[in-house]
Amino acid sequence: MSAHHEEAHTGGKKSIPQILFWFVLVFAVPYFVVTSVISLGFSDSKSVPYPASHPEVTAKRIEKVGSVEMKAVDREPKSGEEVYAAQCAACHTAGVAGAPKFGDAGAWAARIKNGYETLLTSALKGKGAMGAQGGGAFNDFEIGRAVVHMANAAGGKLPEPKKPEAAK
Ligand code: HEC
CATH class of the missing domain: 1.20.5 (Single alpha-helices involved in coiled-coils or other helix-helix interfaces)
Incomplete structure:
Protein backbone atom coordinates (compact mmCIF):
# COMPACT_ATOMS: atom_id res chain seq x y z
CA MET A 1 0.00 0.00 0.00
CA SER A 45 -40.09 15.55 28.32
CA LYS A 46 -41.79 12.22 28.85
CA SER A 47 -40.13 9.67 26.62
CA VAL A 48 -42.66 7.97 24.45
CA PRO A 49 -41.77 4.79 22.56
CA TYR A 50 -43.51 5.84 19.36
CA PRO A 51 -42.34 7.64 16.23
CA ALA A 52 -42.81 11.40 16.40
CA SER A 53 -45.81 11.35 14.06
CA HIS A 54 -47.81 8.87 16.16
CA PRO A 55 -51.10 10.40 17.39
CA GLU A 56 -50.33 9.48 21.01
CA VAL A 57 -47.15 11.50 20.87
CA THR A 58 -49.06 14.50 19.62
CA ALA A 59 -51.64 13.96 22.35
CA LYS A 60 -48.95 13.88 25.04
CA ARG A 61 -47.45 17.13 23.76
CA ILE A 62 -50.78 18.89 23.66
CA GLU A 63 -51.62 17.55 27.11
CA LYS A 64 -48.37 18.92 28.47
CA VAL A 65 -48.93 22.43 27.11
CA GLY A 66 -52.59 22.32 28.11
CA SER A 67 -51.83 21.38 31.71
CA VAL A 68 -49.42 24.29 32.08
CA GLU A 69 -52.19 26.65 31.00
CA MET A 70 -54.65 25.04 33.39
CA LYS A 71 -52.21 25.51 36.23
CA ALA A 72 -51.97 29.24 35.60
CA VAL A 73 -55.70 29.74 35.15
CA ASP A 74 -57.32 27.41 37.67
CA ARG A 75 -55.58 28.01 40.95
CA GLU A 76 -55.40 31.10 43.10
CA PRO A 77 -52.13 32.96 42.50
CA LYS A 78 -49.55 32.44 45.23
CA SER A 79 -48.51 35.38 47.37
CA GLY A 80 -45.08 36.94 47.02
CA GLU A 81 -44.14 35.46 50.37
CA GLU A 82 -45.13 31.94 49.27
CA VAL A 83 -43.26 32.22 45.98
CA TYR A 84 -40.24 33.63 47.78
CA ALA A 85 -40.17 30.75 50.25
CA ALA A 86 -40.57 28.15 47.53
CA GLN A 87 -38.24 29.44 44.85
CA CYS A 88 -36.11 32.40 45.91
CA ALA A 89 -35.16 31.83 49.55
CA ALA A 90 -32.56 29.18 48.68
CA CYS A 91 -30.30 31.93 47.32
CA HIS A 92 -31.64 35.20 48.68
CA THR A 93 -31.79 34.28 52.40
CA ALA A 94 -28.07 33.54 52.70
CA GLY A 95 -26.88 35.59 49.71
CA VAL A 96 -25.69 32.61 47.69
CA ALA A 97 -23.43 33.48 44.74
CA GLY A 98 -23.66 37.21 45.48
CA ALA A 99 -27.46 37.34 45.61
CA PRO A 100 -28.73 40.48 47.39
CA LYS A 101 -29.92 39.20 50.79
CA PHE A 102 -33.53 39.36 51.88
CA GLY A 103 -34.07 42.43 54.07
CA ASP A 104 -30.63 43.89 53.34
CA ALA A 105 -31.48 47.48 52.44
CA GLY A 106 -27.88 48.27 51.51
CA ALA A 107 -27.73 45.44 48.98
CA TRP A 108 -31.10 46.34 47.47
CA ALA A 109 -31.16 50.15 47.39
CA ALA A 110 -29.30 50.61 44.09
CA ARG A 111 -31.26 47.80 42.46
CA ILE A 112 -34.64 49.13 43.59
CA LYS A 113 -33.74 52.49 42.02
CA ASN A 114 -33.71 50.79 38.62
CA GLY A 115 -37.44 50.29 38.96
CA TYR A 116 -39.84 47.40 39.20
CA GLU A 117 -39.78 46.54 35.48
CA THR A 118 -35.99 46.12 35.52
CA LEU A 119 -36.13 43.95 38.64
CA LEU A 120 -38.93 41.85 37.21
CA THR A 121 -37.11 41.35 33.91
CA SER A 122 -33.96 40.29 35.79
CA ALA A 123 -35.96 37.79 37.82
CA LEU A 124 -37.92 36.38 34.88
CA LYS A 125 -35.00 36.09 32.48
CA GLY A 126 -32.14 35.69 34.93
CA LYS A 127 -29.19 37.93 35.73
CA GLY A 128 -25.56 37.04 36.50
CA ALA A 129 -25.52 33.90 38.66
CA MET A 130 -29.32 33.86 38.91
CA GLY A 131 -31.00 31.65 36.34
CA ALA A 132 -34.34 32.57 34.79
CA GLN A 133 -37.07 32.38 37.44
CA GLY A 134 -39.93 32.63 34.96
CA GLY A 135 -41.44 29.69 33.12
CA GLY A 136 -41.34 27.34 36.10
CA ALA A 137 -43.92 26.44 38.73
CA PHE A 138 -44.99 30.08 39.09
CA ASN A 139 -46.38 32.43 36.47
CA ASP A 140 -44.94 35.87 35.73
CA PHE A 141 -47.47 37.62 37.96
CA GLU A 142 -46.42 35.47 40.92
CA ILE A 143 -42.72 36.06 40.24
CA GLY A 144 -43.56 39.78 40.19
CA ARG A 145 -45.18 39.46 43.61
CA ALA A 146 -42.05 37.76 44.93
CA VAL A 147 -39.91 40.60 43.52
CA VAL A 148 -42.08 43.17 45.31
CA HIS A 149 -42.04 41.10 48.51
CA MET A 150 -38.24 41.06 48.48
CA ALA A 151 -37.73 44.65 47.40
CA ASN A 152 -40.16 46.00 50.00
CA ALA A 153 -38.62 43.90 52.77
CA ALA A 154 -35.38 45.74 51.98
CA GLY A 155 -36.80 49.27 52.17
CA GLY A 156 -38.51 49.47 48.78
CA LYS A 157 -41.97 50.95 48.32
CA LEU A 158 -43.09 49.11 45.23
CA PRO A 159 -46.84 48.70 44.71
CA GLU A 160 -48.30 45.20 44.56
CA PRO A 161 -48.30 44.09 40.90
CA LYS A 162 -51.68 44.05 39.18
CA LYS A 163 -53.29 40.71 38.52
CA PRO A 164 -53.23 40.19 34.73
CA GLU A 165 -56.59 39.64 33.00
CA ALA A 166 -55.47 36.31 31.53
CA ALA A 167 -54.80 34.85 34.99
CA LYS A 168 -58.33 35.49 36.29
C1 HEC B 1 -29.66 30.38 42.14
C2 HEC B 1 -29.80 31.43 43.12
C3 HEC B 1 -30.95 32.37 42.99
C4 HEC B 1 -32.30 32.09 43.02
C5 HEC B 1 -32.98 30.74 43.18
C6 HEC B 1 -32.97 33.36 42.89
N1 HEC B 1 -32.07 34.37 42.76
FE1 HEC B 1 -32.50 36.31 42.48
N2 HEC B 1 -30.51 36.77 42.39
C7 HEC B 1 -29.50 35.84 42.51
C8 HEC B 1 -28.23 36.52 42.28
C9 HEC B 1 -26.85 35.86 42.33
C10 HEC B 1 -28.53 37.87 42.02
C11 HEC B 1 -27.56 39.00 41.67
C12 HEC B 1 -27.45 39.05 40.17
C13 HEC B 1 -26.52 40.13 39.66
O1 HEC B 1 -26.76 41.31 39.92
O2 HEC B 1 -25.54 39.75 38.99
C14 HEC B 1 -29.97 37.99 42.10
C15 HEC B 1 -30.66 39.17 41.91
C16 HEC B 1 -32.03 39.30 41.97
C17 HEC B 1 -32.76 40.54 41.76
C18 HEC B 1 -32.15 41.89 41.45
C19 HEC B 1 -32.06 42.02 39.95
C20 HEC B 1 -31.49 43.33 39.48
O3 HEC B 1 -31.89 43.76 38.38
O4 HEC B 1 -30.65 43.92 40.16
C21 HEC B 1 -34.08 40.26 41.90
C22 HEC B 1 -35.24 41.22 41.75
C23 HEC B 1 -34.19 38.85 42.18
N3 HEC B 1 -32.93 38.30 42.23
C24 HEC B 1 -35.37 38.20 42.38
C25 HEC B 1 -35.49 36.83 42.56
C26 HEC B 1 -36.76 36.17 42.70
C27 HEC B 1 -38.10 36.84 42.68
C28 HEC B 1 -36.48 34.84 42.85
C29 HEC B 1 -37.45 33.70 43.06
C30 HEC B 1 -38.59 33.64 42.19
C31 HEC B 1 -35.02 34.70 42.80
N4 HEC B 1 -34.46 35.92 42.62
C32 HEC B 1 -34.34 33.49 42.90
C33 HEC B 1 -29.63 34.49 42.76
C34 HEC B 1 -30.82 33.82 42.82
Whole structure:
Protein backbone atom coordinates (compact mmCIF):
# COMPACT_ATOMS: atom_id res chain seq x y z
CA MET A 1 0.00 0.00 0.00
CA SER A 2 2.98 2.30 -0.44
CA ALA A 3 1.45 3.76 -3.61
CA HIS A 4 -1.29 5.41 -1.60
CA HIS A 5 1.18 6.68 0.91
CA GLU A 6 3.30 8.43 -1.71
CA GLU A 7 0.35 9.93 -3.49
CA ALA A 8 -0.83 11.54 -0.28
CA HIS A 9 2.45 13.33 0.12
CA THR A 10 2.85 14.48 -3.45
CA GLY A 11 -0.47 16.27 -3.40
CA GLY A 12 -2.07 13.79 -5.76
CA LYS A 13 -5.21 11.82 -5.00
CA LYS A 14 -6.29 11.77 -1.39
CA SER A 15 -5.54 8.58 0.50
CA ILE A 16 -8.35 6.50 1.96
CA PRO A 17 -7.57 7.55 5.58
CA GLN A 18 -7.69 11.22 4.54
CA ILE A 19 -11.03 10.78 2.83
CA LEU A 20 -12.37 9.00 5.90
CA PHE A 21 -11.05 11.75 8.12
CA TRP A 22 -12.81 14.46 6.12
CA PHE A 23 -15.95 12.39 5.90
CA VAL A 24 -16.06 12.12 9.67
CA LEU A 25 -15.38 15.83 10.08
CA VAL A 26 -17.94 17.01 7.55
CA PHE A 27 -20.79 14.57 8.20
CA ALA A 28 -20.38 12.61 11.39
CA VAL A 29 -19.33 15.40 13.77
CA PRO A 30 -22.24 17.75 12.92
CA TYR A 31 -24.55 14.73 13.05
CA PHE A 32 -23.54 13.93 16.62
CA VAL A 33 -23.65 17.56 17.66
CA VAL A 34 -27.17 17.94 16.27
CA THR A 35 -28.47 14.68 17.74
CA SER A 36 -27.01 15.38 21.17
CA VAL A 37 -28.48 18.90 21.16
CA ILE A 38 -31.86 17.47 20.22
CA SER A 39 -31.72 14.80 22.92
CA LEU A 40 -30.65 17.41 25.49
CA GLY A 41 -33.53 19.66 24.51
CA PHE A 42 -36.10 16.91 24.91
CA SER A 43 -34.53 15.04 27.79
CA ASP A 44 -37.00 16.41 30.33
CA SER A 45 -40.09 15.55 28.32
CA LYS A 46 -41.79 12.22 28.85
CA SER A 47 -40.13 9.67 26.62
CA VAL A 48 -42.66 7.97 24.45
CA PRO A 49 -41.77 4.79 22.56
CA TYR A 50 -43.51 5.84 19.36
CA PRO A 51 -42.34 7.64 16.23
CA ALA A 52 -42.81 11.40 16.40
CA SER A 53 -45.81 11.35 14.06
CA HIS A 54 -47.81 8.87 16.16
CA PRO A 55 -51.10 10.40 17.39
CA GLU A 56 -50.33 9.48 21.01
CA VAL A 57 -47.15 11.50 20.87
CA THR A 58 -49.06 14.50 19.62
CA ALA A 59 -51.64 13.96 22.35
CA LYS A 60 -48.95 13.88 25.04
CA ARG A 61 -47.45 17.13 23.76
CA ILE A 62 -50.78 18.89 23.66
CA GLU A 63 -51.62 17.55 27.11
CA LYS A 64 -48.37 18.92 28.47
CA VAL A 65 -48.93 22.43 27.11
CA GLY A 66 -52.59 22.32 28.11
CA SER A 67 -51.83 21.38 31.71
CA VAL A 68 -49.42 24.29 32.08
CA GLU A 69 -52.19 26.65 31.00
CA MET A 70 -54.65 25.04 33.39
CA LYS A 71 -52.21 25.51 36.23
CA ALA A 72 -51.97 29.24 35.60
CA VAL A 73 -55.70 29.74 35.15
CA ASP A 74 -57.32 27.41 37.67
CA ARG A 75 -55.58 28.01 40.95
CA GLU A 76 -55.40 31.10 43.10
CA PRO A 77 -52.13 32.96 42.50
CA LYS A 78 -49.55 32.44 45.23
CA SER A 79 -48.51 35.38 47.37
CA GLY A 80 -45.08 36.94 47.02
CA GLU A 81 -44.14 35.46 50.37
CA GLU A 82 -45.13 31.94 49.27
CA VAL A 83 -43.26 32.22 45.98
CA TYR A 84 -40.24 33.63 47.78
CA ALA A 85 -40.17 30.75 50.25
CA ALA A 86 -40.57 28.15 47.53
CA GLN A 87 -38.24 29.44 44.85
CA CYS A 88 -36.11 32.40 45.91
CA ALA A 89 -35.16 31.83 49.55
CA ALA A 90 -32.56 29.18 48.68
CA CYS A 91 -30.30 31.93 47.32
CA HIS A 92 -31.64 35.20 48.68
CA THR A 93 -31.79 34.28 52.40
CA ALA A 94 -28.07 33.54 52.70
CA GLY A 95 -26.88 35.59 49.71
CA VAL A 96 -25.69 32.61 47.69
CA ALA A 97 -23.43 33.48 44.74
CA GLY A 98 -23.66 37.21 45.48
CA ALA A 99 -27.46 37.34 45.61
CA PRO A 100 -28.73 40.48 47.39
CA LYS A 101 -29.92 39.20 50.79
CA PHE A 102 -33.53 39.36 51.88
CA GLY A 103 -34.07 42.43 54.07
CA ASP A 104 -30.63 43.89 53.34
CA ALA A 105 -31.48 47.48 52.44
CA GLY A 106 -27.88 48.27 51.51
CA ALA A 107 -27.73 45.44 48.98
CA TRP A 108 -31.10 46.34 47.47
CA ALA A 109 -31.16 50.15 47.39
CA ALA A 110 -29.30 50.61 44.09
CA ARG A 111 -31.26 47.80 42.46
CA ILE A 112 -34.64 49.13 43.59
CA LYS A 113 -33.74 52.49 42.02
CA ASN A 114 -33.71 50.79 38.62
CA GLY A 115 -37.44 50.29 38.96
CA TYR A 116 -39.84 47.40 39.20
CA GLU A 117 -39.78 46.54 35.48
CA THR A 118 -35.99 46.12 35.52
CA LEU A 119 -36.13 43.95 38.64
CA LEU A 120 -38.93 41.85 37.21
CA THR A 121 -37.11 41.35 33.91
CA SER A 122 -33.96 40.29 35.79
CA ALA A 123 -35.96 37.79 37.82
CA LEU A 124 -37.92 36.38 34.88
CA LYS A 125 -35.00 36.09 32.48
CA GLY A 126 -32.14 35.69 34.93
CA LYS A 127 -29.19 37.93 35.73
CA GLY A 128 -25.56 37.04 36.50
CA ALA A 129 -25.52 33.90 38.66
CA MET A 130 -29.32 33.86 38.91
CA GLY A 131 -31.00 31.65 36.34
CA ALA A 132 -34.34 32.57 34.79
CA GLN A 133 -37.07 32.38 37.44
CA GLY A 134 -39.93 32.63 34.96
CA GLY A 135 -41.44 29.69 33.12
CA GLY A 136 -41.34 27.34 36.10
CA ALA A 137 -43.92 26.44 38.73
CA PHE A 138 -44.99 30.08 39.09
CA ASN A 139 -46.38 32.43 36.47
CA ASP A 140 -44.94 35.87 35.73
CA PHE A 141 -47.47 37.62 37.96
CA GLU A 142 -46.42 35.47 40.92
CA ILE A 143 -42.72 36.06 40.24
CA GLY A 144 -43.56 39.78 40.19
CA ARG A 145 -45.18 39.46 43.61
CA ALA A 146 -42.05 37.76 44.93
CA VAL A 147 -39.91 40.60 43.52
CA VAL A 148 -42.08 43.17 45.31
CA HIS A 149 -42.04 41.10 48.51
CA MET A 150 -38.24 41.06 48.48
CA ALA A 151 -37.73 44.65 47.40
CA ASN A 152 -40.16 46.00 50.00
CA ALA A 153 -38.62 43.90 52.77
CA ALA A 154 -35.38 45.74 51.98
CA GLY A 155 -36.80 49.27 52.17
CA GLY A 156 -38.51 49.47 48.78
CA LYS A 157 -41.97 50.95 48.32
CA LEU A 158 -43.09 49.11 45.23
CA PRO A 159 -46.84 48.70 44.71
CA GLU A 160 -48.30 45.20 44.56
CA PRO A 161 -48.30 44.09 40.90
CA LYS A 162 -51.68 44.05 39.18
CA LYS A 163 -53.29 40.71 38.52
CA PRO A 164 -53.23 40.19 34.73
CA GLU A 165 -56.59 39.64 33.00
CA ALA A 166 -55.47 36.31 31.53
CA ALA A 167 -54.80 34.85 34.99
CA LYS A 168 -58.33 35.49 36.29
C1 HEC B 1 -29.66 30.38 42.14
C2 HEC B 1 -29.80 31.43 43.12
C3 HEC B 1 -30.95 32.37 42.99
C4 HEC B 1 -32.30 32.09 43.02
C5 HEC B 1 -32.98 30.74 43.18
C6 HEC B 1 -32.97 33.36 42.89
N1 HEC B 1 -32.07 34.37 42.76
FE1 HEC B 1 -32.50 36.31 42.48
N2 HEC B 1 -30.51 36.77 42.39
C7 HEC B 1 -29.50 35.84 42.51
C8 HEC B 1 -28.23 36.52 42.28
C9 HEC B 1 -26.85 35.86 42.33
C10 HEC B 1 -28.53 37.87 42.02
C11 HEC B 1 -27.56 39.00 41.67
C12 HEC B 1 -27.45 39.05 40.17
C13 HEC B 1 -26.52 40.13 39.66
O1 HEC B 1 -26.76 41.31 39.92
O2 HEC B 1 -25.54 39.75 38.99
C14 HEC B 1 -29.97 37.99 42.10
C15 HEC B 1 -30.66 39.17 41.91
C16 HEC B 1 -32.03 39.30 41.97
C17 HEC B 1 -32.76 40.54 41.76
C18 HEC B 1 -32.15 41.89 41.45
C19 HEC B 1 -32.06 42.02 39.95
C20 HEC B 1 -31.49 43.33 39.48
O3 HEC B 1 -31.89 43.76 38.38
O4 HEC B 1 -30.65 43.92 40.16
C21 HEC B 1 -34.08 40.26 41.90
C22 HEC B 1 -35.24 41.22 41.75
C23 HEC B 1 -34.19 38.85 42.18
N3 HEC B 1 -32.93 38.30 42.23
C24 HEC B 1 -35.37 38.20 42.38
C25 HEC B 1 -35.49 36.83 42.56
C26 HEC B 1 -36.76 36.17 42.70
C27 HEC B 1 -38.10 36.84 42.68
C28 HEC B 1 -36.48 34.84 42.85
C29 HEC B 1 -37.45 33.70 43.06
C30 HEC B 1 -38.59 33.64 42.19
C31 HEC B 1 -35.02 34.70 42.80
N4 HEC B 1 -34.46 35.92 42.62
C32 HEC B 1 -34.34 33.49 42.90
C33 HEC B 1 -29.63 34.49 42.76
C34 HEC B 1 -30.82 33.82 42.82
